[in-house]
Amino acid sequence: MEESKSVHVRKTFAPEIDERERRQLELTWAEPRGFFGWFTNTHHKSIASRYIVTAFIFFLLGGLEAAVMRWQLARPNNHFVGPDLYNEIFTTHGTTMMFLFAVPIMEGIGLYLVPLMVGTRNVAFPRMNAFGYYTYLIGGLLLYVGFFMNVGPDAGWFAYVPLSGPEYSPGKRVDIWGQMITFTEIAALVGAIEIITTVFKQRAPGMSLNRIPLFVWSQVVTSFMIIFAMPAVMLASQMLPADRLISTHFFNVAEGGDPLLWQHLFWFFGHPEVYIIFIPALGFVSSIVVTFSRRQIFGYTPMVLSLIATAFIGFGLWVHHMFATPLPMLGQSFFTGASMIIAIPSGIQIFCWIATLWGGKLHLKTPLLFVLGFVAIFVLGGLTGVMLASVPLDLQVHDTYFVVAHFHYVLIGGAVFPLFGALYYWFPKWTGKMLSERAGKLNFWLLFIGFNLTFFPMHQLGLQGMPRRVYTYLPEMGWGNLNLAASIGAALMFLGVSTFLLNVLWARKSGEVAGDNPWGADTLEWGVSSPPPSYNYFYLPTVAGGYALWTQTDETPVVIGLSTECREVLVTHVLDATPGHKYELPGPSFWPFITALGVGATFIPGIFTPWGFAIGGALCLFMLFGWFWSHPRSEGARASEKRKHEPPKSDAAHTRLDKAGLPAEGEA
């Protein structure tokens, strides 16, 4: 025993890849099949693909709602939909796009790519990851079941009190909105913890902080924002239903409550939310720019610092959504200042990308085209953002189409265009097939022209005084032509998205085979087959420089010695990613799904009776017991496994171990 306690990382040469070993690894990491298998899967790639597909379906639904609104507003005095249905549609559109599409799809792409990019086999807590997905799905279904049963929320995506309070919104519409928030927030928080822990503890040896790809940095920064922003809306989305169901008075003026409290709580989450959507998109852009300009990023360190600065400043902006409320002047000035300052880190990043592209050998493929579209649109959205940061202008255009134009420029320009770029960029990795370049270019131009035709006129409409959220307008207002133009633009966007869908269908059937690295990119995921094997890496990689694949040589070592008979990963140290210990991850399990149902059985009955929380809470407790008590299939395999490698004699990197075989204190 004495020898095996002193060890631990030994330098050697990799053996030939043994087919038996490879098959064993495949068996260990095999995805469960069949109908029931679907509910037990804990692979990060499978769960992430579900996130991406589900979120994209919600994107299409939200887009169809937008199309109905544009149809309605295309001419004055239109009666295609009535005011009540229109309220439900715009609320569901906003809610869907923010909570069910934008955040989950960004996290989904992160959950797929982050473990690959840092060179590990799964996320840190695979079962919790699956739990997050089911919770999100339940939340999404809740909203849409409500919508189709005519109890869709109708108080706007930020549900201001007193409109959403018990007095002005009787019925259950707002409660469905509130609990839907709870489900999606739980899922987002779970995803955030997954991503940060995986990046902190499971990076490939050698991937010190200054070698982490910018994509991974952007996901980590976003996840930290989620951790600090989401609790506010989780509280708010319990207080509002509590006001409505059990007569608390958080927002009731008559009993000392305060409607502005709602606005503070909501926007303390709501403004960082914008950056939670936008920062992952910056990660996409950085990946794409580096790959297609064939150069290292200009100013890696300023880029990382800008991401972090954006996250910090993003928490100091929320009051600029509330300039039309009676706030102290000093407070308003502070938030005006912060709103302008945040343009600086964004500007730094834009200039760094331009500097990277400048003089690079550009490969103008579809992903890069979407990035260039992003720069153009986002700069326009940023400009109106700086305008809106000043209180007098904001008061003038508050709640008009000018604001609608601004945030669509920022969100579609800042997130959806990079997202499409990312979909074109990583589709070959996910499916093994290339999307068509010609259809991709058509897709881009339809979306780009359609987008500008839809939203640019809205600036003018807003300045002419057209308020948002009106279901129709009179011909005498003179808003007809610009609205018609916007609606035509929406039709072009519809065609653009349809082109994308057809392109995907076509590529899956008869697209060109992609190969491992069709773009010649630098990050680790391009070093494995497309789609990647279930275990990601046969030998975990090590990293010798900032651009993992570009700096890889024959001399770059690989990691050997992880078990093929259980789902083992390597845990490394936070700062310098030196190997720490081996760690066994659980295999397939039903419990995440069952526990998510338990959470559903807590908050959905909680819409109707407070007993839902008590009974559902107790139910969840039992389910969690079952979860922790269960033996997932792979766990424990290690005990029966024979040691494949000789207990190595010490030569490199010693770690002192205590009696129990654990590293001694102070070696973290």
Add this chain to the structure above:
Amino acid sequence: MTQRPAIDVSGLPEHGFDAREPLWWGNLFLLFIETTMFGILVATYFYLRQNFQLWPPPRVYASPYQVNPLPDLFVPTINLILIVISCVPMILADKAARRGDRLAALIGLTACIAFGVAASVLRWHEFSALKFQWDENAYGSVVWFILGMHFLHLLTATAEAVFVTLWIIFRGFDVKHRVDITITSVYWYWVAGIWIPLYAIVWFVPRWQ
């Protein structure tokens, strides 16, 4: 053997305490979330405070009419002491888990469970010490919410202790669950620690304003 250099990690240990363990980090981030949540709840408390001349407000519907119904101190203070003292057996269980001392860990955890149950029972009485129902006014709503949220964490911590105790008794004292005990203890310290400022706010802001 190929010419590809490799590092062999088969001799590395299978678990690590504290910052070496991914679960420790997962728990830490959970506590970030919960701390933010309580921070925002405290901000809500002081935000609503601005809307009242008297805090707590007079109980106008009660008989007899109460002008300054300060929350009772006795039971809550006992409970605060109980919650803080409960960290002692948890520290013992934590240290025992690191040493690999099964009996001491069991004793420590059992004592923690007893403390957790006692604190939960006393918490029930703390609600009535507030002298308001949640639906009387915004003051009642926010203090009930603070107590209720902390109650939920108290129950969770106790349930966690029950779980690891049962595991040790029925499944054994394996290294993975020894690490779990040390992480449970971090959660426990947090639940106890966060209650000190919350207690001070709920019971002393009305007195010392």
